[in-house]
Amino acid sequence: MSTLQISLAVVGGLVLAGVVAHSAWSSRRNLPKQATPEAPPATPEAVPPQGQGGEDTLVERQEPSFDVDSGLASLASLTSMTPDRKPGLDVLIDAVAPVAVEGVVSGEAALAAMPSTRRAGSKPFGVEGLSVITGEWEFPTAGHRYSAFQCGVQLANRTGALNQIEYSEFVMKAQAFADAIGGEPEFPEMLDEVARARELDQFASGHDAQLSFTLRAVNTAWSPGYVQQSAARLGFVAGAIPGRMVLPASQPGHAPILGLAFDTQAAMSEDPEQTALRELTLSLDVPQVLRSEQPFARMCEAALSLAANMDGVIIDDNGNLIRPEAMEVIHADLEQLYDTLDSRDLSAGSVLGRRLFS
Numbered sequence: 001m002s003t004l005q006i007s008l009a010v011v012g013g014l015v016l017a018g019v020v021a022h023s024a025w026s027s028r029r030n031l032p033k034q035a036t037p038e039a040p041p042a043t044p045e046a047v048p049p050q051g052q053g054g055e056d057t058l059v060e061r062q063e064p065s066f067d068v069d070s071g072l073a074s075l076a077s078l079t080s081m082t083p084d085r086k087p088g089l090d091v092l093i094d095a096v097a098p099v100a101v102e103g104v105v106s107g108e109a110a111l112a113a114m115p116s117t118r119r120a121g122s123k124p125f126g127v128e129g130l131s132v133i134t135g136e137w138e139f140p141t142a143g144h145r146y147s148a149f150q151c152g153v154q155l156a157n158r159t160g161a162l163n164q165i166e167y168s169e170f171v172m173k174a175q176a177f178a179d180a181i182g183g184e185p186e187f188p189e190m191l192d193e194v195a196r197a198r199e200l201d202q203f204a205s206g207h208d209a210q211l212s213f214t215l216r217a218v219n220t221a222w223s224p225g226y227v228q229q230s231a232a233r234l235g236f237v238a239g240a241i242p243g244r245m246v247l248p249a250s251q252p253g254h255a256p257i258l259g260l261a262f263d264t265q266a267a268m269s270e271d272p273e274q275t276a277l278r279e280l281t282l283s284l285d286v287p288q289v290l291r292s293e294q295p296f297a298r299m300c301e302a303a304l305s306l307a308a309n310m311d312g313v314i315i316d317d318n319g320n321l322i323r324p325e326a327m328e329v330i331h332a333d334l335e336q337l338y339d340t341l342d343s344r345d346l347s348a349g350s351v352l353g354r355r356l357f358s
Helices: 003-030 068-080 107-112 164-181 190-206 224-232 295-310 324-343 351-356
Strands: 094-106 123-131 145-154 183-185 210-217 244-247 258-261 279-285 312-315
Touching (some): 094 107, 094 164, 094 190, 107 145, 107 164, 123 164, 145 164, 210 295, 224 244, 258 295, 279 295, 295 324
Antiparallel strands (some): 094 145, 094 183, 123 145, 258 279
16 A cells, blocks of 8 residues: 555545544534432531540430420421412402301301212302301311301403302302202302402402513523433422423412413423423412512523523513513503502402412
């Protein structure tokens, strides 16, 4: 083999190696970003007990003890974390029909008389009893006794206003319940309640707000694990649906402050870490979250932090960039919305607010 042939072979090998290396680099560059392994927490080294003179000594086994005061304090803290009881009927957003009874009715009898479904059309239907012990309205419970009842149907929700057909279904359900317990219902005028429902629905439709930001990858795509790890650092936890995370509320029983969602199919794929995500959505259901949680400010902080750490940009539904100054304008508008909801006793995150905007 001549020197020229050897040189050409060497050059050809170098070119081939360069092509292979470039291909491998391009392939690696196009892989979605992966979650980085978390370092395990450092554990202190166990030191054996030493007696005098450095000799090992046996340690007497200590039986676990229960301190009454601390136990009661723990129980009190758990009790304070119990979610709010089921919201009751309220004439502000419900059509309510009182049901008079001649004597005391047991909770068992009331539960047996309940309709099979708790809806009239698309509107929630409810029954409450007046407890002879506490003197308060509550959902009928076995072992309790009641001196009166009331049935109600919600006037409006996100499906629209209560209509005449739904009101008629409400009357049928309430009448059947009253007949079963030997009671006599008194229904409000249908046309008045339907008109009230339309007015409430108009108000709710004009003051409902569900906001969302879209985060889009600038260069390298993200894997689901990378998204989850990045969001977890901001306090997000896994939701009930694959591809969804939530920022929990500070108070038990309340809706999550924020939601974060990405492709469900990607989250459920056989090898999710090889799945490329280029967009995720950060959302806020304004009427469902307490104003004191400062949800929009936290939404903006989360969006800006994720965009900076994940090499992404924040865009709206039309693909336009959302800048911090635009967020300030939205924040000012939301403050006016909060004030209006407060003035109608339908504050964001309140029991009535969550019921109406559901």
